[in-house]
Amino acid sequence: MDKKKLIGTIIGVVAFAALIAGATYAWLTYNATITNGNYLLGSMNFSVTYVKGTAVNAVPILTNPTAAEVTSGGGHLAVQASKASGSAPGDLTIKLVTNNTTNATLLTKGALRYAACIGTCQATNLSQETYKGTVSATGELNIIEDTPLTASPTTYNIYFWLDSASVDTTIVNAEYSGYISASATQVDSRTQ
Secondary structure (H helix, E strand, O other), X not given: OOHHHHHHHHHHHHHHHHXXXXXXXXXXXXXXXXXXXXXXXXXXXXXXXXXXXXXXXXXXEEOOOOHXXXXXXXXXXXXXXXXXXXXXXXXXXXXXXXXXXXXXXXXXXXXXEEEEEEOOOOOOOHHXXXXXXXXXXXXXXXXXXXXXXXXXXXXEEEEEEEEXXXXXXXXXXXXXXXXXXXXXXXXXXXXX
């Protein structure tokens, strides 16, 4: 191999090694600190405000539930979330966490239903909403996933009801135990 090619190859290998080492160093030293919901990521700031709603104190038994029926029956919860103005972009996920103290018969019957709406519900019947389902097991259940956070607060309405077709004497006095939680994730691929 000629001397110029050898020197060029050595410089190329050293430059490539330096590039890899630099990228590894930056990756290893990258960290995030969290203070009161503000995620400080190097030179970017990802700040999320999350306002929890009031507790659900009753769950109505309905056939074709509307938002108004569920709300008047006590099965409505609203939470708000937003990102700080100028914050890095991010997504919000809202979860329903069902505790293992919930009556197993209630879960296996498939009677407990939910629907979640970003802002005001659009469907006439909550069973037709985009985010809907049946609570059938303990643990975490994503009820709204990866919705973009905005600088103005967005209200997320969550409704719970018992499906009248699934209600029978085996779930009379059955207890449900759970809560709503939210998590936010910074998204680098979207512009601010």
